[in-house]
Amino acid sequence: MTARVDLASRVRQRFAVEGVEATPAAVVSAVRGEPDGSLLGDTAVLRLANQVHSDLAGAGPLTAFLADPTVTDVLVNGRDVWVDRGSGLHRVSTVLGGVDEVRRLAQRLAAACGRRLDDASPYVDARLADGTRLHAVLPPVATSGPYLSLRTFRQRPFTLYELVEHGTVPEPVAALLAAIVGARLAYLVTGGTGSGKTTLLNTLLGLVPHTERIVLVEDASELRPVHPHVVGLQARTSNVEGAGTVALTDLVRQALRMRPDRLVVGECRGAEVVDLLGALNTGHEGGAGTLHANSPGDVPARLEALGLLGGLPRVALHAQAAAAIQAVLHMRRTASGRLLDSVCILAPAGSDRLVTVVPVWRRGHGLGPAARALARMLLDRSVPVPPVLAGDGVPA
Incomplete structure (x- = not known):
């Protein structure tokens, strides 16, 4: 498990240094290009590539919740994650990393919407490409933040x-x-x-x-x-x-x-x-x-x-x-x-x-x-x- 975490970290670092667009195909190629990546089977490579792509271009550890059709809201309070599946908020177990990682996640999501999120502009209200509504607030405005509020978008309306x-x-x-x-x-x-x-x-x-x-x-x-x-x-x-x-x-x-x-x-x-x-x-x-x-x-x-x-x-x-x-x-x-x-x-x-x-x-x-x-x-x-x-x- 530690080896795969290290592999994912190296691939993320590679994209950050080279400035290459993190398309799904490019991420798979980068994983296979690593010495220990060539030893993985196809399923393991795709799973790891999906994780890296989510970290680089998606919602990272929150991706699975946003993809769940029963989830209507995903809320991040600092490092705690709460989701609503239609019957109220429930705390879920997921690894977001430290405050700095959550801040970077919030800034990346805001940047994907063409919006600015930093100390000079510590809050943002925007919409992701899939229709998900994003609201984010950074410290010190968010006293124990960063705070993220994500309202998911149902692609097909109910009849x-x-x-x-x-x-x-x-x-x-x-x-x-x-x-x-x-x-x-x-x-x-x-x-x-x-x-x-x-x-x-x-x-x-x-x-x-x-x-x-x-x-x-x-x-x-x-x-x-x-x-x-x-x-x-x-x-x-x-x-x-x-x-x-x-x-x-x-x-x-x-x-x-x-x-x-x-x-x-x-x-x-x-x-x-x-x-x-x-x-x-x-x-x-x-x-x-x-x-x-x-x-x-x-x-x-x-x-x-x-x-x-x-x-x-x-x-x-x-x-x-x-x-x-x-x-x-x-x-x-x-x-x-x-x-x-x-x-x-x-x-x-x-x-x-x-x-x-x-x-x-x-x-x-x-x-x-x-x-x-x-x-x-x-x-x-x-x-x-x-x-x-x-x-x-x-x-x-």
């Missing part, structure tokens, strides 16, 4: 049937979600961090008729719905000189000129919500987005806060939201997994006409007071009302 199988969406409610998409109702997928908002939105966008064009606007590209006509726009941060920023607000305006049938903002987190509401109020039906919110009832307040960033007064924001957004789909993360917690509508309430969230269906409670209102919306758009809204087979 609605798979979400039902996993228990994320009850089967009768799945038909309701499909009806909302088919009726071109605009909706927000809400929930806390890691609650499955992007997963559900990815799935629902795959239900959009193939004759329609989806234009995605995202801060970081995460949405890849199974659909033949999808175009994406991604925000850009400034370069080291502080120039070149392309904000989400700019991209929403560009998207409106791209003939979208469905305009989607991957995550509403700032002033772009004003442009999205404006777009949904000018004939762009069926749009969607995600929004961080602790509960459906917090959605109006969150929209207010974001609207103020875009200079939209409270009353105007509520008027825009009432006309633009019909449904709110709230996700919740539990010990057993990520669940669709409720389906609601936005409706004006009171003499001030401020919008409120009214439940259509809630997990554990069944149908809510807005079930008939949503049924009427579907009928007005010539979409059959799913049995769940009639109380047939309503899941509690």
Whole structure:
């Protein structure tokens, strides 16, 4: 074992000195080129070459976790590694080396994204080539770091049937979600961090008729719905000189000129919500987005806060939201997994006409007071009302 560690170390050093690109073929050739490498069998050579390639160009000891389809998050706290396989964080046993090795790993991953990570710029938020989201913080900002947070990317979105199988969406409610998409109702997928908002939105966008064009606007590209006509726009941060920023607000305006049938903002987190509401109020039906919110009832307040960033007064924001957004789909993360917690509508309430969230269906409670209102919306758009809204087979 020690001999193979030494061999791997020599090969890594060779690539560092020669400055040669560490392609898989080049790494295999380098391993075989070492005196003791020629004594290894094909399987041993490939295994060692994969390890060296991961150390030089990949995520090193974290590669196996990122390749595991059940893993959603990989977190590194100094030298400790925690992973989430959908049921909460669990500490795992893996050898990362010392603090210096973890720092080099973080810097290499940042460099692979074209980003800088050093004492002058001690944190970075970037995306790896395979779609994995990377966030890294170096000491002394990270008091016991370095810290790495890696959110894995699922290459193939779940189908609605798979979400039902996993228990994320009850089967009768799945038909309701499909009806909302088919009726071109605009909706927000809400929930806390890691609650499955992007997963559900990815799935629902795959239900959009193939004759329609989806234009995605995202801060970081995460949405890849199974659909033949999808175009994406991604925000850009400034370069080291502080120039070149392309904000989400700019991209929403560009998207409106791209003939979208469905305009989607991957995550509403700032002033772009004003442009999205404006777009949904000018004939762009069926749009969607995600929004961080602790509960459906917090959605109006969150929209207010974001609207103020875009200079939209409270009353105007509520008027825009009432006309633009019909449904709110709230996700919740539990010990057993990520669940669709409720389906609601936005409706004006009171003499001030401020919008409120009214439940259509809630997990554990069944149908809510807005079930008939949503049924009427579907009928007005010539979409059959799913049995769940009639109380047939309503899941509690």
